[in-house]
Amino acid sequence: MRKRRQEPQCRVDLTPLLHRVYGDLASRYGPRQWWPAETRFEILVGAILTQNTSWNNVEHALRNLKRARALDPERILSVDAGSLAALLRPAGYYNVKARRLRNLCRWLQRQGGLDGLHAMPTEALRASLLAVHGVGPETADDILLYAMRRRVFIVDAYTRRIFSRIGAIAGDEDYEALRRLFECALPDNSTDYGEFHALIVAHGKATCRPKPLCDQCCLNRLCSFPRA
DNA sequence: ACCCAGGGTCATA
DNA sequence: TATGACCATGGG
Numbered sequence: 114m115r116k117r118r119q120e121p122q123c124r125v126d127l128t129p130l131l132h133r134v135y136g137d138l139a140s141r142y143g144p145r146q147w148w149p150a151e152t153r154f155e156i157l158v159g160a161i162l163t164q165n166t167s168w169n170n171v172e173h174a175l176r177n178l179k180r181a182r183a184l185d186p187e188r189i190l191s192v193d194a195g196s197l198a199a200l201l202r203p204a205g206y207y208n209v210k211a212r213r214l215r216n217l218c219r220w221l222q223r224q225g226g227l228d229g230l231h232a233m234p235t236e237a238l239r240a241s242l243l244a245v246h247g248v249g250p251e252t253a254d255d256i257l258l259y260a261m262r263r264r265v266f267i268v269d270a271y272t273r274r275i276f277s278r279i280g281a282i283a284g285d286e287d288y289e290a291l292r293r294l295f296e297c298a299l300p301d302n303s304t305d306y307g308e309f310h311a312l313i314v315a316h317g318k319a320t321c322r323p324k325p326l327c328d329q330c331c332l333n334r335l336c337s338f339p340r341a
Numbered sequence: 342a343c344c345c346a347g348g349g350t351c352a353t354a
Numbered sequence: 355t356a357t358g359a360c361c362a363t364g365g366g
Contacts, residue, residue: 164348170364171347205363209349249349269347314347 127298130281135304138312142319145311148259153227155184160255161213161247162204173203186218213247220245227260235263250288258307266295267310271317 149168150156155175162171177200178184183192194211201207201214220242224230230238235257242253250268257263268291277284282291299306 160347163346165346166348166362167346167364169346170362173364203363205346206348206361207363209361213349247349251348255347267347271347310347317347 127281127294130279131295131298131304134276134279135309135312138316139308142312142315143308145308145315147307147311148255150259152184153260154186154221156260157217157221157256158184158214160252160260161210161217162201163255164206164210164213164249164252166205170204174201174207177201177203186221189214189218190222209247213245216246217248230261235265238263239265250292254292258310264296264302264306266292266299266306268292268295269310269314271313272310275313275317 148156148159150159158178159171159175162174175184181192181200183189183197183200189197194215197214198207198211201210204210221227224241233241238261239253239257242248242256243250248256254265254267257265258267268288272291272295273282273284276282282294286294299309
């Protein structure tokens with residue numbers, strides 16, 4: 114038997130802090146309309162393409178796919194690898210992303226499409242997605258939350274940056290540890306995870322840059338929270 | 342000419 | 355387990 118790793122879970126109660134952050138962000142940026150996509154499949158594609166890539170570049174690639182009538186699992190699997198990569202070029206990492214996209218499409222076909230997955234428990238679905246080569250924890254959670262409407266809290270670079278600057282977390286914790294921490298602090302349905310993540314990204318894009326330890330995000334109430 | 346972006350995998354030590 | 359290299363484009 115593998116020994117269970119730590120699991121601090123709810124050592125500190127972040128609930129009130131998260132509620133305040135949510136309210137603050139919502140009053141500034143919300144409501145966001147997320148995830149920007151016309152179909153659920155487009156969300157899967159966007160989740161792969163946006164890996165370490167600005168959304169603006171992803172939109173170029175999505176336009177290319179639509180123009181080529183290739184925003185479709187069968188088409189993505191039928192076109193040759195070279196021309197798929199060419200369509201993805203503006204999104205960067207186009208060779209790896211072409212492979213990852215195909216892996217995800219093969220997975221989707223094995224599952225019999227998105228509609229065949231409603232009965233599967235979230236954790237099983239998550240494990241299944243993570244088994245796809247090129248789908249990591251954040252990509253899986255993008256898909257689970259926005260395409261499958263599962264209650265998973267997405268941890269991205271903005272989440273780490275914003276909450277570590279507030280003093281709520283260290284920032285370099287393991288992905289799963291942070292996900293448990295946030296989900297544990299927001300157990301009920303009173304907080305919309307999809308909206309929360311969208312707000313975090315909006316704030317991250319607006320102010321919380323990595324380098325110049327941003328004045329903006331420390332001017333406002335967000336940084337007056339007590340240290341956890 | 343930098344730095345950055347809505348990550349993930351792989352090779353080393 | 356923990357770093358580092360690599361993937362690559364477009365915008366500031």
